[in-house]
Amino acid sequence: MHTTIYPIGPQHPSLKEPIFIKLHVDGSRIIKAEFNLGYAHRGVEKCSEGYLLDSALHAVQRTCGICSQCHSMAFLRTVEPMANIQPPTKVYLQRLVIAELERIHSHLLWAGIMAHEIGLDTLFMYYLKQREHVLDAFDELTGNRVHHSCDVLGTMKRSFGKKEIDFLLEKLQTIEPEITELRRVMEKNEVIVSRFKKHGMITKKLATELGLVGPVARASGINYDVRQNDPYMAYAIKELKVKPVIRTEGDAWARSIVRCDEVFESMRLIRKACEMIDPNEEIPKKKNLFAKDGSGFGRVEAPRGENFHFVTIKNNKIARLKLRTPTLANVLSYSRILENESITDVPVIVMSLDPCISCMERVAVIKNKKEEIWTSHELFEGKKHD
Amino acid sequence: MINVLNDVKKIKAERLISIASVKNDDGNYTVYYHFSWDKKPEIRQFSIEVKKGDEVESIMELFENAALLEGEMTELFGIKFIGNPYSGKRIFLAEEGGKKCTPPFIQ
Numbered sequence: 001m002h003t004t005i006y007p008i009g010p011q012h013p014s015l016k017e018p019i020f021i022k023l024h025v026d027g028s029r030i031i032k033a034e035f036n037l038g039y040a041h042r043g044v045e046k047c048s049e050g051y052l053l054d055s056a057l058h059a060v061q062r063t064c065g066i067c068s069q070c071h072s073m074a075f076l077r078t079v080e081p082m083a084n085i086q087p088p089t090k091v092y093l094q095r096l097v098i099a100e101l102e103r104i105h106s107h108l109l110w111a112g113i114m115a116h117e118i119g120l121d122t123l124f125m126y127y128l129k130q131r132e133h134v135l136d137a138f139d140e141l142t143g144n145r146v147h148h149s150c151d152v153l154g155t156m157k158r159s160f161g162k163k164e165i166d167f168l169l170e171k172l173q174t175i176e177p178e179i180t181e182l183r184r185v186m187e188k189n190e191v192i193v194s195r196f197k198k199h200g201m202i203t204k205k206l207a208t209e210l211g212l213v214g215p216v217a218r219a220s221g222i223n224y225d226v227r228q229n230d231p232y233m234a235y236a237i238k239e240l241k242v243k244p245v246i247r248t249e250g251d252a253w254a255r256s257i258v259r260c261d262e263v264f265e266s267m268r269l270i271r272k273a274c275e276m277i278d279p280n281e282e283i284p285k286k287k288n289l290f291a292k293d294g295s296g297f298g299r300v301e302a303p304r305g306e307n308f309h310f311v312t313i314k315n316n317k318i319a320r321l322k323l324r325t326p327t328l329a330n331v332l333s334y335s336r337i338l339e340n341e342s343i344t345d346v347p348v349i350v351m352s353l354d355p356c357i358s359c360m361e362r363v364a365v366i367k368n369k370k371e372e373i374w375t376s377h378e379l380f381e382g383k384k385h386d
Numbered sequence: 387m388i389n390v391l392n393d394v395k396k397i398k399a400e401r402l403i404s405i406a407s408v409k410n411d412d413g414n415y416t417v418y419y420h421f422s423w424d425k426k427p428e429i430r431q432f433s434i435e436v437k438k439g440d441e442v443e444s445i446m447e448l449f450e451n452a453a454l455l456e457g458e459m460t461e462l463f464g465i466k467f468i469g470n471p472y473s474g475k476r477i478f479l480a481e482e483g484g485k486k487c488t489p490p491f492i493q
Contacts, residue, residue: 230427322406
């Protein structure tokens with residue numbers, strides 16, 4: 001048997017972020033797949049060291065452009081008990097609304113890119129059109145479209161009033177029928193079904209062995225959702241209990257349907273939370289807080305799965321921060337599920353795992369035009385890229 | 387070599403969430419392991435003290451996802467894990483002039 005090495009990446013038209021996948025192929029069949037990481041390492045962990053909790057939160061929120069709220073929630077879930085502070089329910093409900101909106105936005109973006117990978121660019125446009133409504137809602141609620149930056153220790157930067165809530169509910173009303181139709185396309189369209197079904201199979205046994213998380217694990221029949229198993233913040237309220245979407249097929253199609261259905265579950269949670277938010281209630285103002293020395297950990301359910309933070313505090317400053325993002329937990333499955341597949345299915349299978357490479361690697365050298373390396377001090381002072 | 391496998395087996399955890407190291411004031415390290423269960427709302431923390439230059443037994447035999455987590459600890463802190471093929475390999479950090487850079491967290 002003669003095998004050829006076929007490299008994909010670090011820069012490749014089918015990849016949205018840099019990762020190097022080395023395929024050993026016989027004809028078009030993949031014999032073995034290896035991956036190489038480290039092209040988007042940014043040093044969020046090292047950057048945060050020695051900074052006050054508020055400043056570190058600023059860096060933590062910028063770990064990922066898609067799920068920034070989940071990183072800030074995991075960080076706050078860890079440090080708020082250490083700083084001995086309990087925010088009011090309204091703050092928890094507001095955080096839930098942003099986190100669930102983020103899940104909708106992340107899954108819509110993923111579905112669009114997935115359609116683009118198999119050549120259905122019109123479907124890609126339809127998905128992105130719906131995502132735009134969600135970004136408008138973010139703009140109205142937090143003032144930012146992508147990096148929301150709406151959390152502070154113990155409270156939030158804005159309080160949601162009637163105007164904001166009405167705008168959000170109106171946007172949900174607009175996108176719901178459209179997304180229902182798009183889900184039907186995802187489920188029934190012959191092109192999608194033939195490209196996704198029986199490809200990238202992950203059995204329940206393999207998912208358990210590799211410790212997979214998020215929609216990838218739930219599409220393989222594992223009932224594991226942090227919102228349900230270890231409820232936090234507003235998810236602990238009885239009315240806002242999450243019903244995880246579970247499928248047992250374990251292929252790329254099942255992972256797509258799990259994500260599509262999670263969008264509806266998120267919409268249900270947002271509507272329920274909006275009913276419970278009192279628009280006239282004021283939220284507390286930001287205070288200077290002091291945390292005890294020691295270490296703590298916390299986890300939340302990000303759009304891609306369990307997001308875990310480990311924080312050590314010394315003299316009210318971060319001594320060590322460790323982030324375990326969901327993509328890092330899922331990355332080992334790449335080499336296993338690509339074996340015996342055809343080379344044409346690689347983009348579909350890799351995208352069906354919804355990889356977020358910059359989230360996974362967490363640390364890059366940031367350079368300006370003069371090729372100078374930014375220090376962490378400049379990064380925190382917010383020196384602009386000119 | 388520090389043996390951890392037997393202690394970890396006693397925890398009877400279903401999942402390994404993360405492995406994190408912290409540098410102590412005396413120059414040694416504490417390695418924290420975090421475990422969880424699919425049904426229990428609990429995270430169990432298990433920690434070991436590692437002196438500079440000590441090697442630690444890998445727990446890849448029990449949890450396959452320890453591969454990258456332990457490999458990352460080697461890369462960032464220089465703690466070697468015996469029995470892990472990723473330990474000592476380049477994972478996240480860039481190479482400078484074909485040489486591996488010094489683990490950044492021990493500087």
